[in-house]
Amino acid sequence: MSSTFPQRPLPTLEQLSTPCLVLERGKLARNLIRMAAALSIRGIGLRPHLKTAKSVEIARLASPTPFGPITVSTLREAEYFSHHGWRDIFYAVGLGPGKLARAVALMRAGVRLVTMVDHPDAAAAVRDCARRERLSFRTVIEIDCGEHRGGVLPDSSELLVIARLLGSNFAGVATHGGQSYGERSREGFTRVAQVETDALRTAAARLHAAGFQSEILSLGSSPTALVGVDLAGITELRAGVYMMGDAFQTGIGACAMDDIALSVLAEVIGRPANRPHEFLIDAGAFALSKDSSTAVLAGERNAGFGFVCDLDGQVQPGLRVTKVWQEHGLVVSPTPLLAGAFRIGDRVRILPNHACPTAAAHDRYFVVAASREVVGEWTRVNGW
Amino acid sequence: MSSTFPQRPLPTLEQLSTPCLVLERGKLARNLIRMAAALSIRGIGLRPHLKTAKSVEIARLASPTPFGPITVSTLREAEYFSHHGWRDIFYAVGLGPGKLARAVALMRAGVRLVTMVDHPDAAAAVRDCARRERLSFRTVIEIDCGEHRGGVLPDSSELLVIARLLGSNFAGVATHGGQSYGERSREGFTRVAQVETDALRTAAARLHAAGFQSEILSLGSSPTALVGVDLAGITELRAGVYMMGDAFQTGIGACAMDDIALSVLAEVIGRPANRPHEFLIDAGAFALSKDSSTAVLAGERNAGFGFVCDLDGQVQPGLRVTKVWQEHGLVVSPTPLLAGAFRIGDRVRILPNHACPTAAAHDRYFVVAASREVVGEWTRVNGW
Numbered sequence: 001m002s003s004t005f006p007q008r009p010l011p012t013l014e015q016l017s018t019p020c021l022v023l024e025r026g027k028l029a030r031n032l033i034r035m036a037a038a039l040s041i042r043g044i045g046l047r048p049h050l051k052t053a054k055s056v057e058i059a060r061l062a063s064p065t066p067f068g069p070i071t072v073s074t075l076r077e078a079e080y081f082s083h084h085g086w087r088d089i090f091y092a093v094g095l096g097p098g099k100l101a102r103a104v105a106l107m108r109a110g111v112r113l114v115t116m117v118d119h120p121d122a123a124a125a126v127r128d129c130a131r132r133e134r135l136s137f138r139t140v141i142e143i144d145c146g147e148h149r150g151g152v153l154p155d156s157s158e159l160l161v162i163a164r165l166l167g168s169n170f171a172g173v174a175t176h177g178g179q180s181y182g183e184r185s186r187e188g189f190t191r192v193a194q195v196e197t198d199a200l201r202t203a204a205a206r207l208h209a210a211g212f213q214s215e216i217l218s219l220g221s222s223p224t225a226l227v228g229v230d231l232a233g234i235t236e237l238r239a240g241v242y243m244m245g246d247a248f249q250t251g252i253g254a255c256a257m258d259d260i261a262l263s264v265l266a267e268v269i270g271r272p273a274n275r276p277h278e279f280l281i282d283a284g285a286f287a288l289s290k291d292s293s294t295a296v297l298a299g300e301r302n303a304g305f306g307f308v309c310d311l312d313g314q315v316q317p318g319l320r321v322t323k324v325w326q327e328h329g330l331v332v333s334p335t336p337l338l339a340g341a342f343r344i345g346d347r348v349r350i351l352p353n354h355a356c357p358t359a360a361a362h363d364r365y366f367v368v369a370a371s372r373e374v375v376g377e378w379t380r381v382n383g384w
Numbered sequence: 385m386s387s388t389f390p391q392r393p394l395p396t397l398e399q400l401s402t403p404c405l406v407l408e409r410g411k412l413a414r415n416l417i418r419m420a421a422a423l424s425i426r427g428i429g430l431r432p433h434l435k436t437a438k439s440v441e442i443a444r445l446a447s448p449t450p451f452g453p454i455t456v457s458t459l460r461e462a463e464y465f466s467h468h469g470w471r472d473i474f475y476a477v478g479l480g481p482g483k484l485a486r487a488v489a490l491m492r493a494g495v496r497l498v499t500m501v502d503h504p505d506a507a508a509a510v511r512d513c514a515r516r517e518r519l520s521f522r523t524v525i526e527i528d529c530g531e532h533r534g535g536v537l538p539d540s541s542e543l544l545v546i547a548r549l550l551g552s553n554f555a556g557v558a559t560h561g562g563q564s565y566g567e568r569s570r571e572g573f574t575r576v577a578q579v580e581t582d583a584l585r586t587a588a589a590r591l592h593a594a595g596f597q598s599e600i601l602s603l604g605s606s607p608t609a610l611v612g613v614d615l616a617g618i619t620e621l622r623a624g625v626y627m628m629g630d631a632f633q634t635g636i637g638a639c640a641m642d643d644i645a646l647s648v649l650a651e652v653i654g655r656p657a658n659r660p661h662e663f664l665i666d667a668g669a670f671a672l673s674k675d676s677s678t679a680v681l682a683g684e685r686n687a688g689f690g691f692v693c694d695l696d697g698q699v700q701p702g703l704r705v706t707k708v709w710q711e712h713g714l715v716v717s718p719t720p721l722l723a724g725a726f727r728i729g730d731r732v733r734i735l736p737n738h739a740c741p742t743a744a745a746h747d748r749y750f751v752v753a754a755s756r757e758v759v760g761e762w763t764r765v766n767g768w
Contacts, residue, residue, distance in 0.1 A: 017459075018482055019768055051710060073711050075401075093711045096651040096666055097729035098402055119655055121728035149712055150654045150664055158657050178709070267480040270534045271503055273542050280534055282480055286744055287768070291674050325562070326435060326740055327457050327477050328533055344505035345481035356710055360670055360745070363767055383747055384403055384671070 013311055013347065013372040018267040019287035021362040022349060023244075023378065024313065025369050027261035031243050032062050035225060040064070044231045047071050047090060047218065049240030052356045055365065056084045057378035062243060071238045075102045080381040082111045090114035090218065092174065092238065094142060094150045097125040104133050114216065116174055118142035118151045120158065123165035130169050137169040140216050141207075145199035146192075147178035154203040163212045172216030173203045176238070180223040184252050193224035201233055223254040246355035247303035248293040257307075257315060262359060263349035264288055264306070265366070266329065268342050276336040283350055285324040289357035305329060306350035311372060313349060321350060397695055397731065397756040402651040403671035405746040406733060407628075407762065408697065409753050411645035415627050416446050419609060424448070428615045431455050431474060431602065433624030436740045439749065440468045441762035446627060455622045459486045464765040466495045474498035474602065476558065476622065478526060478534045481509040488517050498600065500558055502526035502535050504542065507549035514553050521553035524600050525591075529583035530576075531562035538586040547596045556600030557587045560622070564607040568636050577608035585617055607638040630739035631687035632677040646743060647693060647733035648672055649750070650713065652726050660720040667734055669708040673741035689713060690734035690742075695756060697733060705734060 013022065039046045048062040051073035059070055059081065069088040072078045078089050079102070087110060095103065095115040106113050117123050117139055126137050141162050144151030152158040163170050177196040183189055196219040204214040220238035231237070241249060245260040264287050270280030285305075294303040308319035308331055318334040329350070331342070342348070352358035359365075360382055367376040397406065423430045432446040435457035443454055443465065453472040456462045462473045463486070471494060479487065479499040490497050501507045501523055510521050525546050528535030536542040547554050561580040567573055580603040588598040604622035615621070625633060629644040648671050654664030669689075678687040692703035692715055702718040713734070715726075726732070736742035743749075744766055751760040 017486065017768060018480070093666065094653040094664065096402070096653040098651045098731070099666075102401065119728050121655075122653070125729065144656075148656075148659070149709055149714070150656075152657065156657065267482045269478040269480040269506070271505075272528075272532070272534075273536065273540065275532070280478065282477065282483075285675075285741060289674065290741060291669075325533055330533070344503050345509065347482070357669060357674060361767075383745075384401060 010374045010376070012374065013265060013368065016265055016366055016374065018265050018347065019283035020265050021359060021365050022263045022265050023365040023367045024261045025367050025375065027245075027259060028058070028243060029061065031245060031255070031259055031261060035239065035242055036064050038226050039237055042228075042231060044234060045069070045236040047236045047238050048243070049073070049092065049238045050077060050081070052240045052359060053243050054359070054380045054382065055378050056081065057376070058243065059086070069236065071240070074384050075099055075106070076384050077381055078106055078111065078113065082106055082109055086111070088112045090238070092116060092176070094118055095122060095126065095139070097122065100125060100129045104129065104135070107135055112138065114171060115139045116142045117162060117166070120161050120165055123162045126169055127165055127167060138171040139166050139169045140172045140174045140218065141170070141203070143173050143175040143199050143203045145175045145177055145196050147176065149178060151175060154199045155206070159203055159206060160210050163207055163210065170212050172214035172218065172235070173200050173207070174216065174218040175199050176219070177221050177224050180221045181252065183223065186227060186253065189223045189254070190227040190229060193227045193229040196220070196224060197229055197231060197234060204233070222249065223252065241355055244355035244359070247307055247351055247353045251294050251297040251301035251303070257351070260351045262355050263309060263313065263351050264358060265347060265349055268344055268346045268348065270328075271342070271344060277333050279331050279337065279342045281321070281329045281331060281348060281350070282327060284326050284328045286326055286361055288321065288324060288329060288350060288352060289354065289361060290324060291354040291357045293354050303351070303353045306352055309349040309351060311347050311349065315351070394758045394760070396758065397649060397752065400649055400750055400758065402649050402731065403667035404649050405743060405749050406647045406649050407749040407751045408645045409751050409759065411629075411643060412442070412627060413445065415629060415639070415643055415645060419623065419626055420448050422610050423621055426615060428618060429453070429620040431620045431622050432627070433457070433476070433622045434461060434465070436624045436743060437627050438743070438764045438766065439762050440465065441760070442627060443470070453620065455624070458768050459483055459490070460768050461765055462490055462495065462497065466490055466493055470495070472496050474622070476500060476560070478502055479506060479510065479523070481506065484509060484513045488513065488519070491519055496522065498555065499523045500526045501546060501550070504545050504549055507546045510553055511549055511551060522555040523550050523553045524556045524558045524602065525550075525554070525587070527557050527559040527583050527587045529559040529561055529580050531560065533562060535559060538583045539590070543587055543590060544594050547591055547594065554596050556598035556602065556619070557584050557591070558600065558602040559583050560603065561605050561608050564605045565636065567607065570611060570637065573607045573638070574611040574613060577611045577613040580604070580608060581613055581615060581618060588617070606633065607636065625739055628739035628743070631691055631735055631737045635678050635681040635685035635687070641699060641735075644735045646739050647697065647735050648690070648742060650732055650734055652728055652730045652732065655726070655728060661717050663715050663721065663726045665705070665713045665715060665732060665734070666711060668710050668712045670710055670745055672705065672708060672713060672734060672736060673738065673745060674708065675738040675741045677738050687735070687737045690736055693733040693735060695731050695733065699735070
């Protein structure tokens with residue numbers, strides 16, 4: 001098992017310093033296979049989004065082919081994956097002019113970098129940079145299919161203005177149906193998947209009529225990736241958080257609780273004498289993140305700041321992290337805790353509310369397979 | 385100016401890769417001096433809490449004496465400061481038995497480590513470890529003065545049970561009036577400061593009567609640190625976020641907007657054609673954090689995910705980051721934006737809602753003094 005960390009005897013979950021990030025290899029593999037198999041059957045290429053995993057070890061498992069196409073959310077990720085051999089990288093955030101120099105450095109290092117713009121000024125900056133540096137960008141135009149984050153509307157006049165500014169640097173269109181996270185059912189995900197597909201087709205057809213051939217038609221989000229809409233004409237699908245799963249993905253029906261591959265290992269550090277329903281752990285806002293996405297979900301599906309498992313990953317019914325301070329988490333049980341359970345020094349594992357920010361607080365994964373033995377330490381790249 | 389990063393020509397704010405953390409040295413110095421002067425006048429020792437700054441360069445400025453006593457929130461901080469020469473370090477989170485080995489290693493490396501417990505089982509683990517390792521801990525008992533996070537009540541029976549278990553490892557008492565963050569006025573902060581002081585005195589008196597002399601009576605929080613309650617008998621005061629300030633501290637009246645020394649430098653990466661009040665920046669949930677503490681504050685004081693400044697740090701009235709995705713932040717203006725303002729590629733600085741988690745997303749500070757020139761890169765230690 002590859003690792004960039006020094007080789008040494010690997011510990012067990014009882015021995016790790018807490019808090020830290022635990023990754024179940026079996027669940028990860030199952031999540032990866034489910035996605036790869038579904039997309040293979042549908043005949044659509046997968047460009048896994050590494051924004052959650054940020055790890056070469058995971059990227060190797062997530063790509064159907066060695067060093068296959070990947071998506072990243074920061075240029076630091078692009079540089080890290082380039083350093084480890086990847087050559088087809090889509091930086092799926094609108095490229096500001098301030099990032100052109102690093103993009104050029106990646107391209108000069110041999111990366112077939114896909115960049116994205118949604119504004120004439122950004123397109124003009126790409127064109128000017130390409131001329132100045134005597135190279136050609138592969139730049140897609142971001143399409144807003146309804147999330148209203150970035151992107152131009154597929155029927156907007158800006159679409160053609162931007163394509164003309166890009167000229168030979170134009171490579172296609174991309175969208176992200178992030179509004180899928182507001183849906184709660186397969187029907188809802190299917191509806192958004194159809195919207196994503198329609199938006200790209202509309203944009204690509206208008207561009208085609210104006211003389212611009214789209215090499216890339218890229219779309220996706222974890223909830224919309226596994227539904228069955230017709231993807232004819234779409235060239236690739238992006239998804240990321242499906243690798244890990246989390247309480248929010250479970251809550252909206254995009255994965256099962258048993259699919260969640262990521263947890264934070266924590267130690268019980270407090271058992272207040274006068275509060276028999278509560279204990280404190282050494283994982284707080286920093287180790288779990290302050291993301292409380294599941295607060296919009298009702299009752300049992302509201303994870304607070306995380307569901308509580310024992311050391312073997314068994315969910316403890318009703319227990320949640322309900323409050324976090326910087327380095328403390330408060331676990332509340334619906335019934336008074338037994339004296340012998342969750343004692344000082346005992347260890348628990350917390351399933352994250354939202355995998356992406358939880359993972360981002362940590363610099364590595366401790367990987368477990370079928371037991372409490374750590375079978376590997378996998379790297380992460382954080383920051384920008 | 386010291387730096388552990390490679391020496392190279394230092395950039396300007398126009399040249400830095402975004403997003404990144406900018407620290408105004410003048411405001412930092414003013415915040416540090418205000419605290420140091422106030423405590424000096426009151427005759428109380430300062431044990432600055434490095435949980436926000438996590439930086440040796442800042443710790444050097446924050447301590448009234450070279451390598452003076454400091455407080456940390458993680459053992460990794462303790463190890464980092466020990467490596468850089470500090471010897472009197474208070475790890476101010478309840479010490480779980482799983483952390484004893486690292487605590488011992490610090491003590492063997494020459495650190496006079498202060499540890500803290502609030503449960504008989506944790507105290508017994510300290511005692512057993514001390515015997516086994518043939519060394520003596522300096523362990524304080526955590527007192528709950530009303531925040532109901534960790535700690536025993538000052539009049540509880542556990543207090544004496546824990547002291548007896550600690551035996552010669554007993555060193556005193558400590559509390560943190562975290563409920564001060566629920567107050568909104570100097571009167572409120574004063575009330576909590578009095579509660580902190582009373583709780584420690586009550587606990588220390590009961591311990592004294594039972595034969596335990598408290599070497600350390602440690603308390604504090606940034607809002608309660610600068611009020612004028614009588615601190616007779618208290619040996620040290622802890623505070624941390626005052627170094628930086630943030631929108632929440634401003635909102636509750638603990639600092640002024642102009643005191644906020646920390647900001648996140650970001651680039652404008654989107655100007656949606658059909659949304660004239662909005663622009664997108666490349667600082668989102670990861671670079672700013674998802675902390676929305678100021679949401680409980682009314683109107684103007686609700687910073688969303690941050691107030692918006694120009695490159696020189698001038699607050700732009702009414703502009704806020706109202707929504708964040710992983711790598712995108714949405715800035716909304718109360719009035720339509722002028723075509724020439726906040727163009728693609730322009731840079732802004734975001735004042736954080738809560739300095740601690742915002743800083744924790746970054747691995748260094750870019751320090752500015754009176755201009756846009758970066759005068760130093762200062763380290764941070766994240767993780768555990």
